[in-house]
Amino acid sequence: MAEPATALVWFKRDLRLRDHAPLVEAARFERALALVLIEPAWLDSPECHPRHVAYLLACLAPLREALAARGLPLLVRVGEAVPVLEALRRMHGLSHLLSHEETGPGWSYTRDKAVAAWCRTQGVAWLEWPQTxxxxxxxxxxxxxxxxxxxxxxxxxxxxAGWAGVPDLLPEPLPTLGDLGLSGPGPTLPPAGxxxxxxxxxxxxxxxxxxxxxxxxxxxxxxxxxxxxxxxxxxxxxxxxxxxxxxxxxxxxxxxxxxxxxxxxxxxxxxxxxxxxxxxxxEPAVEWRNFSRAHDGLRPGDAGCEAPWRQELFEAWCEGRTGYPMVDACMRQLRATGWLNFRMRAMLVSFAAYHLWLHWRAPGLFLARQFLDFEPGIHWSQMQMQSGTTGINTLRIYSPAKQAAEHDPEGRYRRRWLPEWGTPAYPAPVVEEATVLAHAKTVLYGLRQQAPARAEAQAIQARHGSRRSGLPPSGRRRGRAPVPSPSQMTFW
Ligand SMILES: Cc1cc2nc3c(=O)[nH]c(=O)nc-3n(C[C@H](O)[C@H](O)[C@H](O)COP(=O)(O)OP(=O)(O)OC[C@H]3O[C@@H](n4cnc5c(N)ncnc54)[C@H](O)[C@@H]3O)c2cc1C
Incomplete structure (x- = not known):
């Protein structure tokens, strides 16, 4: 007798029941299973922080209950994708793998290629849907x-409404952080699920x-x-x-x-x-290398730059002790809560890139671990945009003093996150602003005037630059041009 068609819903960054194409598709199958993978490749990646894992587990608890109530047990496996999938195929005879598309870091792209190859070898049909x-x-x-x-x-x-789960299969318990070899995430997490x-x-x-x-x-x-x-x-x-x-x-x-x-x-x-x-x-490589290759080797930390990496400056930035109170207060808020608003994120990166003259990759990995909302595509594009290596965006150098004057005029924010501000315990500035910014501006504006950088910028704009909003007139500001994309805006 032929095996019944069995679908496995693979939850990735789509931990919900509503508006979920793989779950809708799974309801059409004779049998369905659901899986969430906690992959060592993710846990060991330099972007992952225990707060991300804790938040994932907090999202999974209500998801697991809601699925179970509708007949779909959630399997939770700690392991790499292919061996886990192969074990499930042997046990349950999978015919289909259903998931959303993912635009993730390099390790997830490599894993997806391995899963696609495994599907082809084992005759499992992998159906994927976009979710953004x-x-x-x-x-x-x-x-x-x-x-x-x-x-x-x-x-x-x-x-x-429900799925035909596999008989006798129960939802599996969720691991704790301790089971995964991790200690507490530190900050209080926002509500999840x-x-x-x-x-x-x-x-x-x-x-x-x-x-x-x-x-x-x-x-x-x-x-x-x-x-x-x-x-x-x-x-x-x-x-x-x-x-x-x-x-x-x-x-x-x-x-x-x-x-x-x-x-x-x-x-x-x-x-x-x-x-x-x-x-x-x-262009998956922008996770590691500059959008604009004309900017390669510019700052310490980038391949080809001969100047030494300034670890002491990097550490002062990471720990919120640069001697620039607005920068340090923002870093302290971020480390304590996992969140910061856009402008202050941009200021932190601008400070690392222009004041400290550090290449964006190491600061970007540090910030990726801090941001609970780490989204690789936004993150690496923004890291490069705020560091001036896209080749097409206006250079924006944020002045911490100006940001403080405009957005924390009474010092309430700085006092809240930086109690030692104004006391002898607070450090002197790690760099002298006028000198370092003069250097940064000379180098970058000079580079952008050169013919190769200008020619390359046109190609980058054609490949990545934003166009019109795409919304019908009702979705635009009445009587005005559509909201400009970030590449056209200046946030001074
Ligand atoms: C260096 C840097 C790194 C960043 N990394 C991330 C990241 O890893 N993940 C992330 O979600 N956002 C990132 N952002 C964008 C932005 O700072 C956050 O989306 C925003 O602060 C999240 O708070 P919110 O949901 O309350 O935002 P809101 O202001 O309420 O915006 C609503 C949503 O719009 C999107 N959004 C808002 N601003 C931007 C933006 N400038 N670019 C792209 N999408 C935007 C986000 O999905 C956000 O949740 C980054 C910004 C910078 C400067």
Missing amino acids: GVVRRLRSRSGWAAQWARRMQAPPLPRS EAAAWAGLGSFLQGRAAGYRRALSSPLSAETGCSRLSEHLAFGTVSMRCVFQATERARQATPDAALARDLTSFGARLRWHCHFMQKLED
């Missing part, structure tokens, strides 16, 4: 924004979004004035499409023109999320 606006094998950036808009406007998938994502979205759209544009820049107001959805989007506890559509409904329903503009601004950032991820999808 990222387009696989994109031929041209022209038209990308329209594709993004089409995906975001398509109806979300209904939640499946699908219900928490929807609660966060609701509280933003129904209240906190008012004044969003004003609240974005100061680390004091951003803490509650931003959506705080980034970790939910990174772990996939809510789909980008559901967030986008809820935002659009709120925007269309409100009679308040200022709130409508706040929501338009927020919606544009959802597109930026995918815009930046698309860069890594199209």
Whole structure:
């Protein structure tokens, strides 16, 4: 007798039930299983911090319960993908592997290639669906924004009522951090899981979004004035499409023109999320090397640079003791909470790149471990953009003193995160600003004037640069040009 068709839903960064294509597909099979993998390649990667693992486990607890209530036991395995999949195939006779596409770091790309090869050898059909606006094998950036808009406007998938699980198979217990050889994540984690994502979205759209544009820049107001959805989007506890559509409904329903503009601004950032991820999808090497090869070897830490790496400066930056109070306060907040608003993230990177003249890779790995919402495509693109190595973006050098004056004029933020500020225990500045910035500007502006850098910039713009928003006129600011993409904006 032929084996029944058995589908395995492989959960990756999509830890939810709603708007989940692999789960919808699995309901059509005679038997279904669900798997989450905790891979040593991830645990050992230089981007992974115990806070990420703790947050994953916190997302899995409600997911496991919700799946079990609908007949689908969640299997939890610690191991590399191919051996785990092979063991499951032998035990349950898998015919199909169902998952979302992932735009991850190099190790996940290598793993996906190994899984694809295993599927071919074993005759397992691997079906993958996009879950953001990222387009696989994109031929041209022209038209990308329209594709993004089409995906975001398509109806979300209904939640499946139930699945035909494998008889006698029970959901498996979740490991603890200790089981995985890790110690506590340090900071208190924000609420995790699908219900928490929807609660966060609701509280933003129904209240906190008012004044969003004003609240974005100061680390004091951003803490509650931003959506705080980034970790939910990174772990996939809510789909980008559901967030986008809820935002659009709120925007269309409100009679308040200022709130409508706040929501338009927020919606544009959802597109930026995918815009930046698309860069890594199209050119995975930007995780390691400069978008603009004309910028290779510029700073210590980059291959080809002969100047020595300044470990003492790097450590002062990582530990929040550079002697620049706004920089140090931001680093302390980030280390303590796993989150920081956009402008202050950009300032931290700008400081590492221009004041300390460090190549972006080591600071980027350090920040990846700190950001609970680490999303490789956004992260590495932003690291390079804020370090001036994309070749196409305006150079933005943030002055910590100016940021402090504008966004923490009374010093409340600095006093909160840097209690030793203003006491003899606080260190003197590790570099003299005027001197180091004069050097940085001379080198970078000089380089950008050279013919090879200019020619290369055109090619980078054609491959990665943003185009039009792709939204119909109702989704744009009325009577004004569409919200510009980050590559056209200056945040001074
Ligand atoms: C050096 C650097 C590294 C960054 N690394 C990450 C990262 O690993 N993961 C991450 O999600 N964001 C990253 N960002 C972008 C941004 O800082 C965060 O998305 C934002 O602070 C998250 O808070 P929020 O959800 O409250 O944001 P909101 O202001 O409420 O924005 C809503 C959503 O839009 C997206 N978004 C907002 N700003 C940007 C942006 N500039 N680029 C791309 N998407 C954006 C995010 O998905 C965010 O959750 C980085 C920024 C910089 C400068």
